[in-house]
Amino acid sequence: MFAPVEMSELDIFVPESDIDAVAETLARLSIVHLQDPSALGKWGEGVGPEWLGRVTAYTTQERRVEELLGRLGMGPGSRPWKGRLNPADDLAAIEEELREIETEVHTLTQREAELKREIRRWELVARSLDSLAPLSVKISDLRQLELLHLIAGTIPTENLARLEASLFRIPYAIIPVHRYDGRALVFGFCAHEDAAILERALQSAFLEPLALPEESKGTPQEALAEVAQSLEQAQNELAAVQKVQQELAQRFGPPLQSMLTRIRMDRAIADARARFGHREGTYLISGWVPKDRATELAAAVEETSGGQATIEERPIGASGERTKVPTLLKNFKLLTPLEALVTTYGTPGYREIDPTPILGVTFVVMFGWMFGDLGHGLVLVALGALLALRVISRLAGQAQTGTILIACGLSSALFGLLYGSVFGMEDLIRPLWISPMHDMWTLLGASIAFGVVVLNVGFWCRVASAVRSGNILEGVFHTNGGAGLLLYSCLIALVAFVALGVAVPGWLVVVSGLLVLTLLFAQPLTNLLSGKRPVVHGSLSMEVIQAFFELFEALIGYASNTLSYVRLGAFAIAHAGLSLVVFIIADILGSGPAGGVLRVLIIVGGNIVVIGFEGLVVLIQTLRLEYYELFGKFFEGEGVPFKPLTLSGL
Known part of the structure; x- marks a missing residue:
């Protein structure tokens, strides 16, 4: 807590004969963050592009397997793969097996699609014939009308109205007989001499022509019976095809799901192999592992390689400035969901202070401060519990969000007791603090x-981060470090003495002046004490001018950051005011005969709006105070997240 997990930097030298087995072992452990090949020096020169090509090929195979599972009506789930992985040779073996399955499944699914199109066509023909059923005219005669030109087909429903503008110059009739899926089946009639105009207008309206069945010579009633028979045959064949498809799903589904796992695991190993150094029959696996698991990793590699592998531990940072030590956060289980709020801003550097525990307290407190209401808080707790307990399966992925909602809801409920507010009603309970x-x-x-306290925490975190990174002098002389903390405290004291009408002690003015001078000459003092020469880079006057504007900006920041916390109280007042407005509207509109019911509906609806709308606004304001006022004091967030080599199919 407050600091990322301590890492060890390891170099593992593996003979070529054992590299696949060792890579699989490391991937199953999921504790090694691999070094970038560019940092491997001469070892990186042996890294070829062939493994990156295999990664691409495995990704393509994964997509094809997922498509096959979708065509068989199965989800993208995977089954365990028990065999030994061989990323170099598995690609060809999987490809051969996959093509055989694709050939059989594609033939079946293609026939299924053809039958569905045929069924849709017969259904539309049946609709058109059904509208012509009262006629005793033969279909062949309708195709050879002497005075009228007939066009049948489907167009988008919204294009019906546009046809009038295109056909205003000719006599015509457009008869919609059926609507489905945003389209309309229409019959269009006009004189033969105007046929070209009608056809162009319908084509511009995206007509899909529907020809009357050529094989039908009798009346529409007779043709309708023939179409019904053809439709039934197509439906029976489709049912047979779908039955075979179910059999294929039972036959190929489990093997495909196992294949999907195998592909993902092989791809993970291939991606890792693309990052291993290689020279003269020996591979170099370089990366970071949590220090408390380095012994476990060494034992596993030793066992897998039969003692042929060599492991060397290097001091952190030995690989130079080109790489950063990855950051693995480790907090109490209750704080884990809040790590997402930190990483949204940035990943803590390896030597930085992890702000998650601080955010875990300040975020929850500030949200409750601005959204203080016992009833509203308990509603948030209930909503959070639904998410955290995964009651709604579709929202199962929001379990961590539910945990945050529960914490914020409890804080809101607590502040509701302090404010004496229950669903906006301030006369039910006495406030434990203030109204x-x-x-x-x-x-x-x-x-x-409260803001002053939070900002002081930020100053101290800056000092702690500087100590952890070895930049103690920077932590002392930075405007957000030790000297900045003392100056900020002195300025707060000066403001307090003036506000209270108490005489300002002379020593406080002197100390404040000395701190200002210290910050003005912070860089030269840092160079002097650290032994860097020259003490002043360039002219002293330019150094002082630059330092003056930086200090002036810092002083403005001290004031604006402090005053920003006024929003805690302002939004608490706004929350109470909005709730009061709800009751005023309820009293005005709920005074009639049915006023009781209407009043309750307005109060309930108003509280829902307040919880949803203002809850979102308060969330945004809380994040703003965290990110800009607090994190801006010490948190850079330029770290690299710890991403271990792992078998993604597991």
């Missing part, structure tokens, strides 16, 4: 005081 609507100045003052 936002009646003690505004106290609430705003407390908000600023």
Whole structure:
């Protein structure tokens, strides 16, 4: 907690004969973050593109297997693969097996698609014939009308109205007889001499022609019976095809799911092989592993290679500035969901302070401060519990969001007790602290005081991060470091003395002046104490001018950051005010005969709006205070997340 997991940097030298087995062992352990090949020096020169080509090929095979599973009506789930992995040779073996399955499945699915199109066509023909059923005219005669030109087909429904503008110059009739899936089956009639105009207009309306069946010579009733028979035959054949498809799903489904796992595992190993160094029959696996698991990794590699592999541990940072040590966060289980809020801003550097524990406290407290209401908080707790317990299967992936909602809801409920507010009603319980609507100045003052405490935490975190990274002097002389902390504290004290009408102690003014001078000459002092020469780069006057503007910007930041926390109290007051507006509207509109029911509906609906809308606004404001006011003091977030080599199919 507060610091990422300590890492060890390892170099593993493996004979070529054991590299596949060792790579698979490391992938199954899922504890090694591989070094980039560009940092391997001469060992990286032996890294060829052939393994990257295999990664691409395995990715293509994965997509093809997923498509096959979809065509067989199965989900993209996977089954375990028990065999030995051989990424170099598995590609060809999988390809041969996959092509055989594709040939059989594609032939069947293609026939299924053809039958579905045929069934749709017969259904549309049946619809057209059904509209002509009252006629005793033969179909052959309809195709040879002497005075009228007939066109039948389907067009998008929204294009029906546009036809009038295209056909205003000719006499015509457009008769829609059936609508389905956003399209309309229409019959179009016009004189023979106007046929070209009608056909162009219908084509511009995206007509899909539907010809009357050529094989039908009798009346529409007789043709309808023939079409019904053809439709039944097509439906029976489709049922037979779908039955065979189910048999294929039972036959090929499990092997395809196992194949999918095998492909993903092979791809993971191939991707790793593309990052291994190689020279003269020996492979170099370089990367980082959590220090407390380095012994476990060494034992596994020793066993897999039969003692042929050599493992060397190097000091952190020995690979030079081209690489960064990856960061693996480790916090209490309750804080794990909040890590996502930190990594959204940036990944902590290996030597940085992990702000997750601090955010875990300040985020929850500030949300409750601005959204304080016992009833609203308990609603958030209930919603969070639904997500955290995965009650709604479609939202199972939002379990961590549910945990955050529960924490924020409990904080809101607690502040609701402090404010004496229950669903916006402030006369049900006595406030344990203050009422936002009646003690505004106290609430705003407390908000600023809380902000001062949070910003002081940020200053201390800057100092701690500087100590961890070995830049102690920077931590001392930075505007957000030790000297900045002391100056900020002195300025707060000066403001407090003036606000209270108390005489400002002379020593406080002197200390503040000395701190200002210290920050003005921070860089020269840092160079002097660290032994860097020259002490001043360039002219002293330019150094002082630059330092002055940096200090001026820092002072403005101190003031703006502090005043930003006024929003804690301001949004608490706004929350109470919005709830009050809901009850005022309910009282105005709920005074009629059915006023009781309407009043309840307005109150319930209003509270839902307040919870949804203002809850989102408060969430955004809380994140803003975290990211800009707190994180800006110490957190750079330029680290590299720890991504271990793993078998993705497992």
